[in-house]
Amino acid sequence: xxxLDIKKATKSYGxxxxxxxTDISVEEGEFLVLVGPSGCGKSTLLNMIAxxxxxxxxxxxxxxxxxxxxxxxxxxxxxVFQSYALYPNMTVAGNISFGMExxxxxxxxxxxxxxxxxxxxxxxxxLDRKPGQLSGGQRQRVAMGRALVREPDVFxxxxxxSNLDAKLRVDMRTEIKKLHQKLGTTIVxxxxxxxxxxxxxxxxxxxxxxxxxxxxTPKEIYDNxxxxxxxxxxxxxxxxxxxxxxxxxxxxxxxxxxxxxxKSAAVPFAGETLxxxxxxxxxxxxxxxxxxxKDGADRNSNxxxxxxAPVEVTEPAGSDTFVVSQIGGKDVTGRFRxxxxxxxxxxxxxxxxxxKAVAFDPQTENRIA
Amino acid sequence: MSISETANPRGSVADRLRDALPKLVLSPTxxxxxxxxxxxxxxxxxxxxxxxxxxxxxxxxxxxxxDKLFRLRAWDTxxxxxxxxxxxxxxxxxxxxxxxxxxxxxxxxxxxxxxxIYLYPMALSFIVTGVAWKWFLDPGIGIxxxxxxxxxxxxxxxxxxxxxxxIYTIVIAAVWQTxxxxxxxxxxxxxxxDSEMMKAAQIDGASTFALYRRxxxxxxxxxxxxxxxxxxxxxxxxxxxxIALTGGGPGTSTExxxxxxxxxTFTRNQMGIGAxxxxxxxxxxxxxxxxxxxxxxxxxx
Amino acid sequence: xxTVTSSRSFSPGRxxxxxxxxxxxxxxxxxxxxxxxxxxxxxxxxxxxxMMALPKDWTLAPWLSAWxxxxxxxxxxxxxxxxxxSIIMVVPAVALSTLVGALNGxxxxxxxxxxxxxxxxxxxxxxFIPFQxxxxxxxxxxxxxxxxxxxxxLIFVHFVYGIGFSTLxxxxxxxxxPTELVRAAQIDGAGFFRIFxxxxxxSSGPIAVVCIIWQFTNIWNDFLFGASFSDFSSQxxxxxxxxxxxxxxxxxxxxVHFAGAIMAALPTLLVYIVAGRYFVRGLMAGSVKG
Numbered sequence: 038x039x040x041l042d043i044k045k046a047t048k049s050y051g052x053x054x055x056x057x058x059t060d061i062s063v064e065e066g067e068f069l070v071l072v073g074p075s076g077c078g079k080s081t082l083l084n085m086i087a088x089x090x091x092x093x094x095x096x097x098x099x100x101x102x103x104x105x106x107x108x109x110x111x112x113x114x115x116x117v118f119q120s121y122a123l124y125p126n127m128t129v130a131g132n133i134s135f136g137m138e139x140x141x142x143x144x145x146x147x148x149x150x151x152x153x154x155x156x157x158x159x160x161x162x163x164l165d166r167k168p169g170q171l172s173g174g175q176r177q178r179v180a181m182g183r184a185l186v187r188e189p190d191v192f193x194x195x196x197x198x199s200n201l202d203a204k205l206r207v208d209m210r211t212e213i214k215k216l217h218q219k220l221g222t223t224i225v226x227x228x229x230x231x232x233x234x235x236x237x238x239x240x241x242x243x244x245x246x247x248x249x250x251x252x253x254t255p256k257e258i259y260d261n262x263x264x265x266x267x268x269x270x271x272x273x274x275x276x277x278x279x280x281x282x283x284x285x286x287x288x289x290x291x292x293x294x295x296x297x298x299x300k301s302a303a304v305p306f307a308g309e310t311l312x313x314x315x316x317x318x319x320x321x322x323x324x325x326x327x328x329x330x331k332d333g334a335d336r337n338s339n340x341x342x343x344x345x346a347p348v349e350v351t352e353p354a355g356s357d358t359f360v361v362s363q364i365g366g367k368d369v370t371g372r373f374r375x376x377x378x379x380x381x382x383x384x385x386x387x388x389x390x391x392x393k394a395v396a397f398d399p400q401t402e403n404r405i406a
Numbered sequence: 407m408s409i410s411e412t413a414n415p416r417g418s419v420a421d422r423l424r425d426a427l428p429k430l431v432l433s434p435t436x437x438x439x440x441x442x443x444x445x446x447x448x449x450x451x452x453x454x455x456x457x458x459x460x461x462x463x464x465x466x467x468x469x470x471x472x473d474k475l476f477r478l479r480a481w482d483t484x485x486x487x488x489x490x491x492x493x494x495x496x497x498x499x500x501x502x503x504x505x506x507x508x509x510x511x512x513x514x515x516x517x518x519x520x521x522x523i524y525l526y527p528m529a530l531s532f533i534v535t536g537v538a539w540k541w542f543l544d545p546g547i548g549i550x551x552x553x554x555x556x557x558x559x560x561x562x563x564x565x566x567x568x569x570x571x572x573i574y575t576i577v578i579a580a581v582w583q584t585x586x587x588x589x590x591x592x593x594x595x596x597x598x599x600d601s602e603m604m605k606a607a608q609i610d611g612a613s614t615f616a617l618y619r620r621x622x623x624x625x626x627x628x629x630x631x632x633x634x635x636x637x638x639x640x641x642x643x644x645x646x647x648x649i650a651l652t653g654g655g656p657g658t659s660t661e662x663x664x665x666x667x668x669x670x671t672f673t674r675n676q677m678g679i680g681a682x683x684x685x686x687x688x689x690x691x692x693x694x695x696x697x698x699x700x701x702x703x704x705x706x707x
Numbered sequence: 708x709x710t711v712t713s714s715r716s717f718s719p720g721r722x723x724x725x726x727x728x729x730x731x732x733x734x735x736x737x738x739x740x741x742x743x744x745x746x747x748x749x750x751x752x753x754x755x756x757x758m759m760a761l762p763k764d765w766t767l768a769p770w771l772s773a774w775x776x777x778x779x780x781x782x783x784x785x786x787x788x789x790x791x792x793s794i795i796m797v798v799p800a801v802a803l804s805t806l807v808g809a810l811n812g813x814x815x816x817x818x819x820x821x822x823x824x825x826x827x828x829x830x831x832x833x834x835f836i837p838f839q840x841x842x843x844x845x846x847x848x849x850x851x852x853x854x855x856x857x858x859x860x861l862i863f864v865h866f867v868y869g870i871g872f873s874t875l876x877x878x879x880x881x882x883x884x885p886t887e888l889v890r891a892a893q894i895d896g897a898g899f900f901r902i903f904x905x906x907x908x909x910s911s912g913p914i915a916v917v918c919i920i921w922q923f924t925n926i927w928n929d930f931l932f933g934a935s936f937s938d939f940s941s942q943x944x945x946x947x948x949x950x951x952x953x954x955x956x957x958x959x960x961x962x963v964h965f966a967g968a969i970m971a972a973l974p975t976l977l978v979y980i981v982a983g984r985y986f987v988r989g990l991m992a993g994s995v996k997g
Contacts, residue, residue, distance in 0.1 A: 089890050106421075110896030122887035126909035135905075136895030183891075427899045428818035431810050435870055436826060442848075442867045443833035446841040453843060462843065509728055512721075522983055523732050526739075529979035529986060530972050531928035533945040537952050537968040538738040541745075541961050547753050555756035586735065590987055643837050646930035650949055667839045672935070677843060684839040695835045703828050 040065040040223055041086070041191055046095035048081050055081050057247045058095065063191075063240075068217050068224045072234035073244035074270070079227045080195060082244075086225060087193055088112050099190050110139065115184035116193040119200060121176045123168035123183075130155075130164040133183045154186045157216075174205050181216070194226040198233065210236060231271045235259065243267045261395065265402040268322045268395070274359065277328065279367040280399065281321040283314045290314070292321050292394070297347045297363035298384070307340035307392045310406040319405065320397040325359065327393035328371030330379070331386055340391040348383045362387065447688065454685045458677035471682040481683065483658055484666040487573050491662065492641040494577045495584075499637055500630065502581065503588025508618060510589070511596045521593070524586035532583065536650020539579040540566070569659040572652055576644075576660055579651055584640065588633050595629030596622065635698045642691050663687050746770060746966035753961050769962035773951070773970060777963050780939060780950045786967050788940075789947035793927060793974075796858050796943055800865035801922040807866075808873020808918060809911065813903050815874070816881040817889050827878065834871035841868075842935050849936055856938035864936060865926045872925075873918050876992055880914035881907065913985070920982055921989035924975045944971045 039062035048056035056078040063069050071079040084090040086097055088109035097104045104112055115136075123132050133154060134147045142150075155161040158178045168176060177197065184192055197213075198206045214237055217224060228234055234241050235255045243250045243258060243266075251263035262268035268276040281292040284303055290311040291303040311317075327335075334341045349368070352359040358373045371387055379385050396406040454472070457465045475481050506524060510517055527535065542548045545564040553561040565571035599622060607621045645664035652660040654669070661669075663683055671680030745753055746769050748762035757763075775785035811830075815823050845864060846855070854860030884907060892902045933943040942950070948971045952964045979986050 084890075087890070087894060089893065109890075109894045114894065116891065116894050118887040118891060120885055120887050122885060122891035124888060124892070124906055126906075135892070135897070139896030139901070183895075187895075424898065428814045429820065431899075432814045432826070435807060435811050435830070435874070438867055438870065439830055439833055442841065442845070443836065444829070446844040446848075447836065449844040450840050462847065506731060509724060509731075512724060514724075514728065520728055520732060522980075523735050525983070525987065526976065526979055527735060528990065529924055529975045531930065531945050531948075531975070533928075533930050533949050534968045534972045535738070537948065537964055538742050540952070541964065542738060542741050542758070547756070547758055547961060549758075551756040552759045582735070582738065587990060590991065594991060639835055645839075646945070649930070649934075650952070653953065664837065664839055668842075668935075671843060681843060684837065684842075687837040688840045691835060691837055692832075695832065699828060699831055699835075703824060703831075 039063050040067070040100060041225070042096075042098040042101075043082070043086070044096045044098070046082070046085060046097055047093045048078070048085060048090065049093045055247050056085075059249055061242060061249065061252060063223060063225065065223055066221045068226065068237055068239045070226045070228060070234040070238035070241045071244055072228055072231055072241055072271075073250075074229060077244040078247040079229075079242075079244045083193055083195055083225060083227045086191070087114055087116055113187075113190045114193055115187040115189040115191075116195065117180045117184050117197045119196040121168075121180040121197075121200075123176060123179055125168055128165050128167055129160065129171070129179050129182075132168065132179060133164075133186050136183065136187050150186050154182045157185070158182050173201050174209065177201065177209055181213075185216075185220075190223065192222055192224045194224065194228075196228055197226075198228070199230070213237060232273065235271065241271075243270060245270070260393070261404070262322070263404055265320060265322070265397050268397070268404075272324060274325050274370055276322045276324050277364075277367070277369045278320050278322050278397070279369055280365040281319055281396075283311050283317045283319055283396075285315045292319070292396070294321070294344070295365045296344070297349065302344045302346075304342045304344060304389050304391060305340070306394065306396075306406070308406065311396060314405075318399055320399050320402075322395045322397060323369075323389065323391075324393060325370045325372040327390040328369065329388045329390070330360075330371075330373045330377045331388050333372075333374045333377070334388040335390050335392075338390045338392045342389050342391060343386045344389055345384055346387050348379055348381055348385050350381055351379055360385070360387075450681050450684055454678060454681035456678055458681065460675040460677065462677060467678070471678040475679050475682045475686075478679075480658055480661060480670075481663075481666060484661045484663045484683075487660060488642065488662050490573055491576055491580075491644070492638065494574070495580050495641050496634060496637045498577065498581045499585045499588045500633055502585040503633065504592050504623070504626075506585070506589040507592035507596055510593060521586075521590070524589055526586070527583040528587045530583065532644075532646035533650045535579055535583050536647050539575070539582070540651050543575050543578075566652065567656060569656050572656060572660045576648060576651060580641075580644065580647055583647075584637065588637070591629050591633050591636075592626060595626045599625055631698070635694055638694050639691050642687055742965045742969050742972075745962055746773075746969055748962060750958070750960055750962050769960070769966040770970075772960070773963045773966040777951055777960070777967070778954055778956065779947050780942075780954070782939070786944065786947055786951065786970055789942050789944050790970065792858055792937075792941055792947075793944040796861045796865065797923060797926050800862045800869060800926050801919055803862075803866045804869030804873045804922055805915065805918050807870055808875075809877045809908070809915070810903070811870070811874040812877025812879075812881045813907055815878045816884070817886060817902075817907075818899070827874070830871050830874055833868070834875070838868070838931055842931075846936065856936070856941055858937075858941045860936055861932060861941065861943065864932050865922075865929065868932075869922050869926065872921060876914055876918045876921070876989070877911070879992060880911065884910065913988075916982060916985045917989040917992065920978055920986050923978060924986065927975050 041063040043059055043061040046056065046059050047054065059082065061069070071082060073079050081090060085092050088104065088107060092105060099112060124135065127135065130151055133151050137147045137150065151164070152161070155164055158181060160175065160178050160182060163171060163175060163179070168179065171179065180197070198209055201209060210233060226237060238255055240252065240254055241258050242252045245266050251258055251267045258267060258271055262271065262276070265278060269278060279294065281294045284291050284293045286303045286305050289305050290309065291305040293301055293303045295301050331343065346362040346364065348360055348362055350361040352361070353375065356375055358375050358377060358379070360371045360373050360379055361368050363369070373379065395404055397403060398405050453462055455466050455468060456463055457467045510521060514520065543563070543566045545551065545567060550561060550563040566575045603621065604617065607617050612621065643664060644662055645668065648654055648660055648662055648665050654661045654665050664687065667680050667683045667687065670676045670683065741758060744761055745758060747765055747767070749764050749766055752763060773785060774787050776783055777785050779786060779789065815827055849855045849860045854863060888906055889902055892906050897905060928945060929943070930945045930949070933946040937943065937946060948967050951967050
């Protein structure tokens with residue numbers, strides 16, 4: 038039993054089921070990110086944890102105590118909203134202390150805690166202002182202050198960074214991570230931004246269509262996506278997914294791929310998992326950083342294989358150059374060193390690091406190797 | 407997004423009460439509306455099928471009141487007056503309102519001030535409007551006397567005393583009161599039109615006239631719809647203005663259904679017929695309002 | 708906005724435009740002018756055909772007469788008692804219907820339930836019914852409640868039929884109020900009334916002004932309910948004004964009538980001048996969007 042347990046929880050509106058049976062167990066001090074495109078059910082799940090939406094069936098428990106039927110205020114949680122939801126008519130101090138006031142905490146204690154939190158978040162000089170007088174980043178801090186001051190069991194974040202501009206978002210991301218490391222609080226964090234998910238979390242639940250597609254550490258999710266959705270959603274640029282066929286090459290399984298110039302190539306897999314699947318159609322998944330020029334390839338890998346393929350487009354991006362070729366009718370992007378001399382139209386040797394390759398079933402879209 | 411009734415409720419009485427609180431707060435309103443709007447509508451509907459005279463009685467007489475109503479000359483007059491009044495009132499208000507809105511939309515200096523002047527009659531009671539126009543249109547002291555005093559001794563303007571023409575004086579006063587409001591509705595519509603589209607039309611070479619006729623006015627359809635609904639419902643309910651301006655006279659020449667209903671119910675002691683006329687009014691308004699509200703509320707979803 | 712002419716300098720087109728606008732200003736102001744100047748001149752100047760002229764003899768006598776001594780109905784009390792009736796009637800009716808409307812709007816947007824739209828639709832339709840439909844049963848009901856012919860009865864009637872529009876205003880306003888704020892307050896531990904009182908109400912200033920102005924104007928200007936449910940001692944201003952003007956005894960004191968009409972118009976006119984923006988907003992919200 039974990040610290041926060043979601044057991045067989047579902048949610049429907051009438052006949053529309055927006056969250057299918059979900060089981061997640063969160064340990065104390067974990068940073069769980071729920072990530073997925075809009076409408077995937079992540080916000081619904083967060084609101085169910087908060088008690089803002091009721092659970093159609095199943096149970097949610099915090100510290101072993103069932104939260105079903107418990108009011109949001111009595112769950113000992115705090116929430117940071119996408120719009121920050123600061124009360125416009127109250128000062129910053131008023132916003133931070135409102136929850137404590139509602140819980141009957143005496144004034145001197147409230148003042149003490151406000152000062153502590155304001156100090157921690159460096160917003161002491163803003164305490165007398167109204168939310169309307171603050172910048173986006175300052176509002177964000179106040180919203181976090183309001184959550185922190187409650188000293189809750191669980192922090193809930195609902196896309197807290199999506200209203201900030203790109204630069205500030207990165208800064209606040211780091212700040213939230215620091216705060217988590219410093220305070221060791223339990224956090225459930227909703228976002229549609231997969232980079233936020235990967236950088237912040239100790240574990241990620243990737244959601245789509247009301248299902249948890251995969252639950253795991255950032256590394257598990259990134260390296261071993263459970264299915265094609267997770268593979269495509271997590272990582273940027275996203276994982277290359279293209280059709281291939283399992284063939285036997287010198288007695289070992291290999292992927293036969295169709296190149297743009299009409300030729301085909303067979304690239305041996307690193308493992309033997311697909312040995313019994315010779316002749317089967319698959320979807321091969323390789324991340325761009327596992328398709329490189331020869332000198333850029335991972336020296337620790339035992340399964341780098343060269344494929345001569347025609348270059349369609351090159352996209353210099355400063356630190357790297359992305360090189361695109363057509364394989365099996367799909368654009369496949371490789372991440373080359375910036376100074377590689379390659380031009381569109383060349384036939385160029387691509388280095389495939391097959392240790393990082395995964396294979397999916399084209400019908401079920403689930404990973405098979 | 408209401409707070410939860412839950413999968414396994416274990417709420418105490420206090421919890422249940424708290425969950426029901428929003429509905430409890432709304433319930434007096436629901437009760438009031440149920441009784442004082444819909445209950446009363448049913449009551450009046452029922453009365454229209456009874457032989458009520460000076461007081462409500464409950465002897466059913468079927469459609470007799472409606473039958474009588476439609477044979478009454480007074481009702482006939484009231485309905486044809488309503489048609490004349492309604493059509494002219496709505497048409498003139500719309501034309502005048504649109505014209506004023508377009509004029510005001512030409513980057514006018516002091517636009518706010520002028521708008522305030524055009525709209526102020528809307529803040530007045532119809533009784534005040536009625537009194538002002540009653541004496542202003544009175545041939546003895548009003549405009550006719552004034553113009554004659556200026557030397558045009560042949561000038562005649564005695565519509566308010568003329569059985570044939572008196573209904574048009576109601577139109578004049580009502581238009582004066584409401585046209586500024588219609589202007590405001592159209593102006594809001596004009597301001598809501600995407601200015602880039604107008605720039606595009608100007609680049610396409612549209613003249614100002616063509617711009618309004620082909621691009622802008624067609625886009626004011628929702629404003630026209632709203633104006634029509636509001637004006638039509640005001641026309642049907644018109645009561646105060648007639649009472650103050652002409653008292654329904656001369657004779658019965660400016661009676662409208664609303665004044666008819668009142669006098670048959672409360673002064674002529676024909677409550678059954680009065681109720682029947684109210685039912686007809688309600689049905690007319692409902693025919694206009696219900697589709698409008700329906701579409702507005704559905705849009706919101 | 709479209710420019711008729713590209714240059715903003717004085718062109719014939721713009722001259723015509725401004726002339727037209729000025730003409731319409733005269734049209735709308737004329738009745739007010741007539742009321743005003745004729746309320747300040749002796750009766751003889753009016754009957755001599757001088758309605759459009761400024762007073763030769765400026766006098767406040769018609770105002771004094773209209774206020775305190777003119778014959779209204781059977782009594783020569785002037786309009787003063789009826790003006791007071793109107794005020795006593797308007798204040799509680801406006802306050803009550805606005806408060807209830809605000810609570811309704813709060814429930815209908817932030818605590819919705821199945822069927823809330825239908826409830827709202829039925830409420831809204833109630834705003835538009837011809838009140839002739841409720842006159843007979845309401846007269847009876849007021850009798851049963853012991854409120855017949857009293858100012859309290861009128862307060863009750865205006866409150867009842869004012870709820871619909873108040874609810875409409877607050878519902879539409881609160882619909883745009885961020886629901887996340889309500890959720891944040893729930894998590895902070897605030898209950899139903901506390902959220903309303905501490906979070907929504909402090910931000911409701913503009914719509915409250917709109918609603919109060921609308922209700923004030925409507926209730927002050929009402930004639931039908933006043934004429935139907937009041938007796939001589941409880942008549943509101945509009946009914947008294949009509950009685951003053953329609954009374955068939957003696958000479959018609961037009962100047963007194965005009966003074967009385969301005970008195971009846973003054974409260975709403977003042978509100979309009981002071982807070983016209985909110986008045987217009989109320990008009991639009993009450994009609995353009997249901």
